[in-house]
Amino acid sequence: MKSKLKVYRAMHDLTQEQLAEKLEVTRQTIIAIEADKYLPSLSLAFKMANLFKVNIEDIFKYQGDDNEY
């Protein structure tokens, strides 16, 4: 799974800490998602999509290799 979270965060001028606060997660989670090291849950992905007012597919691109998470 490839994440474009960093791009959307930059577009909305948010810091990792601010985004983490809005999504009710830790900054480490944001860092891990941006680095494609952690695949978020469906509810967190929806939260992100709602926050940025886009679809989940706009933020995450499926590449068929998510079994390693």
Place this chain on the structure above:
Amino acid sequence: MVVMNRKKYKQLRVIVALFVGAIVGLAVVRDSYLLSIAGVLTGMVFMVLVRSTAKIRTDERELTIQEKAARMTYAIFAPTIGMAAFFLLLPSKGGFSVFSKGEWLYIESLGMIFAYLTLFLIALYAISYHFFSRRLGGGGNEE
């Protein structure tokens, strides 16, 4: 309800643990069982109150890490302790003279403890697996 993040909760837990540790230390110095029991109970009651009155915000990544760590702990601990039990019980069943004399009886006892511990661990895993499987919608016959 007060919302508390996991970091603050952990800090609070450390403070309470230090407090309980200090009280127990004092109780040991003063040789007072009552004081140590009171200290531990106070700490437990305080943590129960915190958990019931404050909403602790848990991070999903942290939960995933905990799940993976628990799985790995089980995968390592259960076979290790099972093998240890096997090797500790093996000589006593082999009829070696030194064991038959009962001089190494404690090894057999330790083997028995490890064996029951392994069984308990596997049983607990099976029960919790069954419980979560049902809770997460598995095991039903609905179509």
